[in-house]
Amino acid sequence: MLDRSESALRVVVRSKFYRSAFLALLIAGIGLSAATPQLTLFLVRDLGTPLPVAGLYYVTNLAAPVAGFLVGRWSDRSHDRLLWFRVCAVIGGVGWLAMAAAKTVWLPFVISTVALSLAGGSMAQLFAACRDELSRHPTKAENRVIATIRMAFTVGWILGPVLGSWFGGVFGLRALLVATAACVFAQMLPLGGQRVERYEDPGISPHPEGRRRLDHMMPLLVFTAICVLAMTGDTIKFGYLPIYMAEQLHVSDSVRGAVIGIQPLLELLMLPAVARLADRYGPLRIMTVGAALGLAGNIAYATSSSVSGLFLGQALTAGLWACVGALGVSIAQQLYPEGVGTASGIFLSSIPLGSAIGGTIGGIGVAIIGLPHVFFVPAGLTTLALVAFVVLTARLSVRMKT
Numbered sequence: 001m002l003d004r005s006e007s008a009l010r011v012v013v014r015s016k017f018y019r020s021a022f023l024a025l026l027i028a029g030i031g032l033s034a035a036t037p038q039l040t041l042f043l044v045r046d047l048g049t050p051l052p053v054a055g056l057y058y059v060t061n062l063a064a065p066v067a068g069f070l071v072g073r074w075s076d077r078s079h080d081r082l083l084w085f086r087v088c089a090v091i092g093g094v095g096w097l098a099m100a101a102a103k104t105v106w107l108p109f110v111i112s113t114v115a116l117s118l119a120g121g122s123m124a125q126l127f128a129a130c131r132d133e134l135s136r137h138p139t140k141a142e143n144r145v146i147a148t149i150r151m152a153f154t155v156g157w158i159l160g161p162v163l164g165s166w167f168g169g170v171f172g173l174r175a176l177l178v179a180t181a182a183c184v185f186a187q188m189l190p191l192g193g194q195r196v197e198r199y200e201d202p203g204i205s206p207h208p209e210g211r212r213r214l215d216h217m218m219p220l221l222v223f224t225a226i227c228v229l230a231m232t233g234d235t236i237k238f239g240y241l242p243i244y245m246a247e248q249l250h251v252s253d254s255v256r257g258a259v260i261g262i263q264p265l266l267e268l269l270m271l272p273a274v275a276r277l278a279d280r281y282g283p284l285r286i287m288t289v290g291a292a293l294g295l296a297g298n299i300a301y302a303t304s305s306s307v308s309g310l311f312l313g314q315a316l317t318a319g320l321w322a323c324v325g326a327l328g329v330s331i332a333q334q335l336y337p338e339g340v341g342t343a344s345g346i347f348l349s350s351i352p353l354g355s356a357i358g359g360t361i362g363g364i365g366v367a368i369i370g371l372p373h374v375f376f377v378p379a380g381l382t383t384l385a386l387v388a389f390v391v392l393t394a395r396l397s398v399r400m401k402t
Contacts, residue, residue: 008144008275016194017133018145021126022152023190028123029156031183034164035096035176037238039108042173049105058235058359060112061352064120071121072128072345081129081196081341085122089188092119096181100174119184120352123153124344127329131340132199143283147275147326154268154325158261201337220336222392224347227328228354230291230320230385233298233378235358236365237317241301241310244371251307259307263314263321270322283327283334284396288389290323295382302375324351 012018043049043057075084095115102108130149134142168176238260245251245259278286293316300313332347333340358378365374 008139008141008148008272011139011141011145012148015133017191017196018130018149020190020192020194021130022149024126024152024187025123025149026152026156027183027190028187029153030160030163031156031180031186033157033160034167034183035180037161038164038168038173038176041168042177043105043108046173047102047105047108053105057109057112059356060109060117061356063113063117064349064352065346067117068121068124068345068347068349069342070345071118072124072339072342075121075125075128075341075345076198076339079198081125081132081198082191082194084341085125085129085191086188088119088122088125089184091115092122093181093185095119096177096184100177100181117352120349121345122184122187124329124348125341127348128333128341128344129196131330131333131344132196135199135201141275141279143278143327143330144272144275146330147271150325150329151268151271154264154271158264158268198341216338217336217342219392219396220332220343220346222388223331223335224350226291226385226388226392227324227347228350228357229381229388230294231324231351231354232358232361232381233294233301233317233375234321235355236362236374236378237301239359239362240366240371240374245307245310248371249305249307255307259310259314262311263318266315266318267322267325270318271326274319274322274326278327282393283331284389284393287323287327287331288386288393290320290327291382291386291389293317293323294320295379295386298375298379298382302372302379304372 012022039057040054043054071084071088075081078084092115095111098115099108099111102111127146127149130146134145139145164176167179242256242260245256251259274286274290297313297316297320300309300316304310304313328350329344329347332343336343361377361381362374365377369376
């Protein structure tokens with residue numbers, strides 16, 4: 001594998017585990033993205049939840065960091081890295097089935113807080129297993145390998161909303177949630193009975209305890225917090241950009257769909273390029289560039305009075321999310337190498353955490369300053385993230401030299 005390091009695609013294709021991980025993420029991405037945009041509609045239409053209460057559903061994402069940390073710690077103490085991937089997938093499948101059977105308003109909130117938060121650890125532990133394999137079989141294209149595997153999840157998020165809208169319209173939203181449960185279970189099938197032994201680097205000291213553990217984790221926690229700042233605008237965009245286009249710009253349904261759908265497509269196209277740049281210039285430097293693109297994207301949303309400005313904002317935001325998708329989990333693992341399962345869990349939980357915080361900020365911001373100026377709020381937060389990335393990169397460079 002080291003000899004063929006220039007071709008990440010060849011590395012993935014020739015590895016049974018990487019191929020299986022790619023298929024698992026594709027299946028999970030389709031299932032999750034099919035149901036997620038329909039959950040508010042399910043709460044309102046099928047359970048009779050008042051709209052303001054239904055909007056609070058995404059606050060349950062605040063439980064994700066705790067779940068990610070716990071699952072990561074358990075994974076870092078387990079011999080087989082894929083054990084907790086399978087446990088999380090089973091919990092997730094059962095959770096979605098329970099969601100489909102829910103008859104009361106409060107039950108989906110409990111299911112999301114407990115079961116679905118833990119289920120989110122499956123993807124994190126799959127990437128932790130990828131890091132174990134990369135540690136055993138080093139390659140100069142490791143960022144590109146991770147990006148190639150991550151592309152499967154992005155493809156799933158392109159296909160899933162379309163399939164979910166059709167499936168829910170034909171068979172109903174409860175049937176859609178059952179289908180999501182099936183996908184969450186099915187992500188285990190490509191891996192079959194494979195095992196990935198947890199890699200123990202002889203050059204890394206055993207897990208520290210107490211204050212030393214927190215000191216070792218601090219760069220990871222800082223990096224994750226910075227990413228949360230950079231990602232808050234995404235929930236605001238999905239929640240309010242369609243409303244802005246419909247009520248103030250008066251664009252057609254097809255144009256609104258094109259504006260929203262262009263980002264994941266561009267993100268998919270950018271992933272390999274981002275990973276290649278990271279292999280050449282360093283992942284943290286490229287993440288800083290991604291934050292700058294996210295800042296420009298939020299400014300484009302906030303100042304646009306036409307659809308062309310929104311397309312520009314989506315293209316710039318796609319650059320941010322390509323950096324997050326291709327590099328985020330790898331950087332997190334490098335910042336806490338003694339616990340890559342914990343690092344993966346904590347970082348990937350930053351995405352739902354950013355969603356919860358962004359939803360809260362968006363609701364308050366729209367009420368105070370309206371559309372589209374609400375996007376100046378995530379622009380300010382992304383500016384802080386950009387500065388923080390520059391400082392973190394400089395400090396880590398100094399630490400590595402010393």
